[in-house]
Amino acid sequence: MASLIGLYSLIFGLCFSFLIILFSVKNYRHKNTFDNKIIYLTFLQLFFVVLSFLGLIASFVNSDFSNETVFNHSHTTKPLFYKISGTWGNHEGSLLLWLLVLTLFIFLFLLKSKKQAKQYRILTLLFQQIIIIGFFIFIIKTSNPFNYIFPVPNEGLGLNPILQDPALAIHPPILYLGYVGSSIIFSSTLAATTLNYISKDWAKHIKLWVLGSWIFLTLGILLGSIWAYYELGWGGFWFWDPVENVSLMPWLALTTLLHCILILEKRLVLTSWVVVLSISTFTLSMCGTFLVRSGILNSVHTFANDPERGIFILIFLFCLIFLSLFIFFFFHKVKNKDTDNIFWLSKETSILINNWFMMYFLTVVLIGTVYPIFLEVISSEKISVGPPFYNKLIVPFLIPFLLVMAIGPNLKWIKSDLKNKIYLLIFLIISFLLSVLIIKKLNVNFLINTILVTSAFYLFFITSRDFFIKKLRNLSQNIAHFGFSLLILSILFNNIFSTEIITNLKIGETFENEKFKINFENIEQKDEQNFKAIIGKFNIENLDGNVEILRPELRIYNQPNIVTSEAAIKTNLLKDRFMTMNIIQNQDYFNIRYQIKPFMIWIWFSVLLIGLGGTMSLFKIRYED
Amino acid sequence: MKIKTLPILFIIIFVIMFFLFFKGLQNSNIYTPQTNNEKDIPSFKAKMFDIDNEINSEEIFKNNKFYLMNIWASWCLPCRDEHIFLMKLSKQKSVEIIGLNYKDDNKKAKKFLKKLNNPYKIIFSDKDGTIAIEWGAYGIPETFLIYDKKIIKKIIGPINDESFLEIKRLIQ
Numbered sequence: 001m002a003s004l005i006g007l008y009s010l011i012f013g014l015c016f017s018f019l020i021i022l023f024s025v026k027n028y029r030h031k032n033t034f035d036n037k038i039i040y041l042t043f044l045q046l047f048f049v050v051l052s053f054l055g056l057i058a059s060f061v062n063s064d065f066s067n068e069t070v071f072n073h074s075h076t077t078k079p080l081f082y083k084i085s086g087t088w089g090n091h092e093g094s095l096l097l098w099l100l101v102l103t104l105f106i107f108l109f110l111l112k113s114k115k116q117a118k119q120y121r122i123l124t125l126l127f128q129q130i131i132i133i134g135f136f137i138f139i140i141k142t143s144n145p146f147n148y149i150f151p152v153p154n155e156g157l158g159l160n161p162i163l164q165d166p167a168l169a170i171h172p173p174i175l176y177l178g179y180v181g182s183s184i185i186f187s188s189t190l191a192a193t194t195l196n197y198i199s200k201d202w203a204k205h206i207k208l209w210v211l212g213s214w215i216f217l218t219l220g221i222l223l224g225s226i227w228a229y230y231e232l233g234w235g236g237f238w239f240w241d242p243v244e245n246v247s248l249m250p251w252l253a254l255t256t257l258l259h260c261i262l263i264l265e266k267r268l269v270l271t272s273w274v275v276v277l278s279i280s281t282f283t284l285s286m287c288g289t290f291l292v293r294s295g296i297l298n299s300v301h302t303f304a305n306d307p308e309r310g311i312f313i314l315i316f317l318f319c320l321i322f323l324s325l326f327i328f329f330f331f332h333k334v335k336n337k338d339t340d341n342i343f344w345l346s347k348e349t350s351i352l353i354n355n356w357f358m359m360y361f362l363t364v365v366l367i368g369t370v371y372p373i374f375l376e377v378i379s380s381e382k383i384s385v386g387p388p389f390y391n392k393l394i395v396p397f398l399i400p401f402l403l404v405m406a407i408g409p410n411l412k413w414i415k416s417d418l419k420n421k422i423y424l425l426i427f428l429i430i431s432f433l434l435s436v437l438i439i440k441k442l443n444v445n446f447l448i449n450t451i452l453v454t455s456a457f458y459l460f461f462i463t464s465r466d467f468f469i470k471k472l473r474n475l476s477q478n479i480a481h482f483g484f485s486l487l488i489l490s491i492l493f494n495n496i497f498s499t500e501i502i503t504n505l506k507i508g509e510t511f512e513n514e515k516f517k518i519n520f521e522n523i524e525q526k527d528e529q530n531f532k533a534i535i536g537k538f539n540i541e542n543l544d545g546n547v548e549i550l551r552p553e554l555r556i557y558n559q560p561n562i563v564t565s566e567a568a569i570k571t572n573l574l575k576d577r578f579m580t581m582n583i584i585q586n587q588d589y590f591n592i593r594y595q596i597k598p599f600m601i602w603i604w605f606s607v608l609l610i611g612l613g614g615t616m617s618l619f620k621i622r623y624e625d
Numbered sequence: 626m627k628i629k630t631l632p633i634l635f636i637i638i639f640v641i642m643f644f645l646f647f648k649g650l651q652n653s654n655i656y657t658p659q660t661n662n663e664k665d666i667p668s669f670k671a672k673m674f675d676i677d678n679e680i681n682s683e684e685i686f687k688n689n690k691f692y693l694m695n696i697w698a699s700w701c702l703p704c705r706d707e708h709i710f711l712m713k714l715s716k717q718k719s720v721e722i723i724g725l726n727y728k729d730d731n732k733k734a735k736k737f738l739k740k741l742n743n744p745y746k747i748i749f750s751d752k753d754g755t756i757a758i759e760w761g762a763y764g765i766p767e768t769f770l771i772y773d774k775k776i777i778k779k780i781i782g783p784i785n786d787e788s789f790l791e792i793k794r795l796i797q
Contacts, residue, residue, distance in 0.1 A: 296649050
């Protein structure tokens with residue numbers, strides 16, 4: 001029943017798209033004021049998509065296995081929370097969620113843009129409806145979440161256990177808010193370009209959407225990263241997995257866009273940057289969808305491999321790309337020769353420099369992600385691009401990037417000078433000395449690490465100083481930049497100081513090295529609702545005689561029958577202790593992996609700070625309104 | 626009208642990208658674990674089939690060409706079925722067929738070849754079946770395609786139309 005309502009609502013929602021287009025075109029041609037009927041129609045469309053989504057949730061909650069999606073991804077013994085989160089834990093449901101956010105955002109956009117010109121609002125709506133129709137057809141044609149199966153099975157196949165996790169339950173919705181938020185930026189930029197509407201006021205109005213999507217994208221990536229850290233059991237937080245990369249690429253583009261919008265708000269320059277970045281943010285998000293959903297990549301995230309879906313998104317994606325190229329080349333007019341009026345020492349220049357660095361990082365990630373696919377097509381050779389590639393190409397360029405990031409905010413708009421800027425040099429020397437002191441004692445490459453740590457410390461100190469000097473002025477920006485310096489510092493120290501041992505132990509055995517002793521005391525079994533847990537108890541004795549107990553788990557899920565390994569993690573302010581345990585087939589031994597990872601919590605915390613900076617900025621805009 | 630180069634350049638780039646992605650979709654992405662493939666061949670010493678002489682396997686697979694190592698026996702019925710394919714393959718210049726006569730009686734094996742013709746360039750005999758085990762054979766018949774001292778294809782069971790065409794494709 002719920003499935004049926006869901007299906008019909010979906011079809012109704014699609015019909016409303018055509019109605020909206022009809023009314024919008026009429027309104028665009030014949031009237032001078034915005035027709036409020038269009039807002040009602042948009043609301044009705046949203047209503048039907050919400051209804052459809054609720055229908056799917058209801059099918060999941062009731063374990064209605066006559067629905068194919070529910071049958072494939074749910075099970076009666078699953079806790080209610082995961083039944084609900086299972087709704088978007090699969091290809092079909094997650095696309096419906098995507099559609100929901102698309103329609104929600106265009107509705108909010110129409111409500112929020114009442115001060116803008118009529119033509120601009122309608123054109124944005126039209127571009128957004130093109131995307132919405134694309135997704136409607138995609139869902140109904142290739143990934144219908146309401147397929148009926150008969151005879152009705154008694155039991156479902158269950159949700160992949162590694163997806164049964166609180167962080168992952170909210171990771172997709174938050175990430176989608178970010179991805180789809182960029183669709184509004186895309187549509188509105190295309191509309192503004194067509195109408196030659198780009199102005200300081202427009203920048204102010206679109207900044208809200210840029211910031212909003214940026215915050216959600218940042219938090220979404222953070223959640224995914226935290227999940228990978230404790231669930232996948234590899235003890236890292238970023239693997240340069242293609243699917244992580246496809247979320248990082250829009251983030252890089254969006255961050256750059258955010259900074260361009262900040263300039264555009266002050267003076268009418270860099271309009272081409274804004275247009276190109278708005279287009280690329282959304283196309284990169286779509287490209288991510290394509291890479292993940294088509295099965296062209298092999299990764300933890302790839303849903304069912306179905307070439308038909310891939311071809312649909314691919315064609316749709318390239319239609320959008322060509323549409324935006326057409327609009328960009330035929331309608332975009334550079335208002336005044338941009339870069340000529342930018343003085344070399346100013347806030348604009350520093351932002352521009354870092355924009356180019358961001359574009360470079362983006363290119364590296366893009367090439368690392370799609371090159372293996374292209375190479376396989378051309379030469380049928382399979383290569384995999386891993387962390388060494390990214391580290392070598394990205395890390396050295398972080399040095400100037402961090403320095404410019406520290407200096408830039410302390411310059412003035414338009415034209416700046418070097419008066420009273422001696423502290424910039426003093427802080428650089430202090431940071432350098434401090435890093436030399438830290439790195440000297442360690443057995444790592446001295447030169448590169450010292451310079452890296454120096455530049456990170458430099459940003460850290462300059463932003464810390466700004467908290468005292470500037471007080472509340474530019475607080476949001478300062479928090480975000482401070483967070484970024486903390487992030488880089490934590491990642492660096494995390495890499496430099498972490499230790500790892502991998503060993504095989506039997507119950508009762510002890511592993512010993514000069515720093516600690518690991519004693520495998522016992523294992524116990526526990527029965528949970530939908531899995532059996534084998535919990536190992538390990539005593540870890542440190543040099544100072546402190547004993548800690550870690551209890552890594554193996555979970556044997558009943559539906560589907562999969563063994564997962566749950567890491568035991570002890571966190572404190574300075575370091576994480578991380579342990580995973582795995583069965584070795586037909587033996588009494590367990591494979592034990594123990595890692596000491598310094599400053600882990602600071603990595604999470606600093607990303608939160610970056611997000612907090614964005615959020616404060618968002619509230620500042622609302623306050624100013 | 627002035628022809629703008631930049632838009633055309635972009636369009637060309639994106640069209641190329643489209644086709645690369647499109648072709649990429651057609652590739653199968655279900656990676657099969659490559660445990661058997663590309664493994665170095667085990668070296669062994671064995672008695673020759675017709676002369677009373679021991680020969681080292683390294684001397685045989687040393688050339689830079691394709692070898693087809695076929696494990697067979699006169700008592701094995703499926704071996705008779707695949708024999709016709711081996712005969713066809715023996716006419717190909719790019720491949721040399723090596724036989725491993727598995728747990729067989731010499732006389733019966735010779736009779737078998739006389740009746741059905743001999744596709745093999747060299748035949749080893751594996752009286753106790755140890756060499757077949759070293760090669761990781763599951764049973765007979767079994768066929769290994771070897772190139773540059775690596776097993777590039779393993780056919781379990783008799784060669785049929787499908788595997789015959791694949792071998793032909795590989796050695797071309």
